Amino acid sequence: MASSSHRVWFITGSSTGFGRTLAEAVLDKGETVVLTARKPEQVEDLTAKFPNRALAVRLDVTKPEEVREAVKQAIATFGRIDVLVNNAGYGTMGAIEELSDEVVRRQFETNVFGALDVTRAVLPHLRQQRSGHILNFSSVGGFVSFPGAGIYCSTKFALEGISEALAQEVAHLGIKVTIVEPGAFRTDFNGRSLVLSDTQIADYEPVISSFRQWLQDNDGKQPGDPKKAALAMIQAVESDNPPLRLTLGADAVSAIDAKLESVKAELYAWKEVAVNTAFEGAEVGAIGG
Numbered sequence: 075m076a077s078s079s080h081r082v083w084f085i086t087g088s089s090t091g092f093g094r095t096l097a098e099a100v101l102d103k104g105e106t107v108v109l110t111a112r113k114p115e116q117v118e119d120l121t122a123k124f125p126n127r128a129l130a131v132r133l134d135v136t137k138p139e140e141v142r143e144a145v146k147q148a149i150a151t152f153g154r155i156d157v158l159v160n161n162a163g164y165g166t167m168g169a170i171e172e173l174s175d176e177v178v179r180r181q182f183e184t185n186v187f188g189a190l191d192v193t194r195a196v197l198p199h200l201r202q203q204r205s206g207h208i209l210n211f212s213s214v215g216g217f218v219s220f221p222g223a224g225i226y227c228s229t230k231f232a233l234e235g236i237s238e239a240l241a242q243e244v245a246h247l248g249i250k251v252t253i254v255e256p257g258a259f260r261t262d263f264n265g266r267s268l269v270l271s272d273t274q275i276a277d278y279e280p281v282i283s284s285f286r287q288w289l290q291d292n293d294g295k296q297p298g299d300p301k302k303a304a305l306a307m308i309q310a311v312e313s314d315n316p317p318l319r320l321t322l323g324a325d326a327v328s329a330i331d332a333k334l335e336s337v338k339a340e341l342y343a344w345k346e347v348a349v350n351t352a353f354e355g356a357e358v359g360a361i362g363g
C-alpha cells in the first residue's frame with residue numbers, strides 16, 4: 075500500500091451519498107480520488123477544488139466499455155489504484171413474486187455484475203502492485219434478508235459471497251477485501267435510489283407494507299451519518315488488520331447479532347439430522363480440504 079499521502083482511491087457512484095461523502099473525506103485528508111459517476115459534472119465542484127488530486131470520470135458500472143476506460147484513465151493519470159470502493163448501487167423493493175424478471179435482472183446488473191466487472195478490471199493492477207484494498211458495499215441486507223427487500227438483499231448476499239472468496243484468493247498477493255454493511259444511513263437511498271414494484275399483490279401486504287412504509291417514512295430521518303461512516307471506512311483502510319466485514323450502525327449490529335444467534339440455535343437444534351447424512355463409514359473432512 076502506498077503511504078497515506080499517496081494513496082489513490084477509485085470510487086464508484088460518487089455523485090451523492092456514501093460515495094460522495096467518502097470522496098470528500100479522503101480529499102480533506104490529502105489523498106487522491108478518482109470520482110466516478112454516471113454524470114461526472116455532478117462532482118466537478120470537487121475536481122475544481124482539488125485539481126491535482128481529484129479526477130472525475132464517467133462511469134455507469136453496467137457499461138463494460140466505460141469500466142475499462144475509467145480504470146485506464148485512473149492509471150494513466152495517477153499511475154496506480156490503492157483503494158477500490160464498489161459503492162454504486164440502488165434498492166428494488168417489493169415481494170419476490172411482485173417483481174418482474176426485467177426489474178430483478180437490472181438490479182443484479184448494477185449491484186452484482188457492475189461491482190464484479192469493476193473489480194476484475196482493477197485487480198490486474200493491484201496484483202501487479204502486490205498491494206491494494208477493495209471495499210465492497212453490501213448492507214445489513216447482505217447478511218439478513220427482509221420481506222419486501224428479498225431481491226435487493228439477494229444482490230448484497232451475492233456480493234458477500236464473492237467478497238468472502240476473493241479475500242482469501244488475494245490475501246497472499248497483499249490485497250485486502252472489506253465488505254461494508256451499513257444499516258440505515260441518511261443518503262438518497264430511500265428517496266431517488268429506491269425502486270418500488272409497479273404491481274402490488276394484496277396477499278403480501280400484511281407482511282411487506284410496514285417495511286415499505288418504514289423505508290419511505292425514514293427518508294431523510296435515518297440515524298446513520300455518512301460522514302461518520304466515511305471516517306470508519308478510512309480507519310479500516312488504514313488499519314494493519316482490517317475487518318472482512320465492517321458493519322456500520324447500531325441498527326445493523328443488532329440485526330446481524332440476532333441473525334447469528336438464530337442461525338446458531340437452528341444449526342444446533344438440527345445438528346443430529348445434519349450430521350447423520352453421510353454414507354456409512356465415510357470420513358467427513360473439512361470443506362475444501
Ligand SMILES: NC(=O)c1ccc[n+]([C@@H]2O[C@H](COP(=O)([O-])OP(=O)(O)OC[C@H]3O[C@@H](n4cnc5c(N)ncnc54)[C@H](OP(=O)(O)O)[C@@H]3O)[C@@H](O)[C@H]2O)c1
Binds near residue numbers: 093256261
Ligand atoms: N443509505 C443506506 O441506508 C444504505 C444502507 C446499506 C447499503 N447501502 C448501499 O450504499 C451504496 C450507496 O448508496 P447510498 O446510500 O449512498 O445512496 P445514494 O445517495 O442514492 O447513492 C447511490 C449512488 O449509486 C450510483 N449508481 C446507481 N446505479 C449506478 C450505475 N449503474 N452506475 C454507476 N453508479 C450508479 C448513483 O449514481 P446516480 O447519481 O447517477 O444515480 C449514486 O451515486 C449502495 O450500494 C447501497 O446499496 C446504503
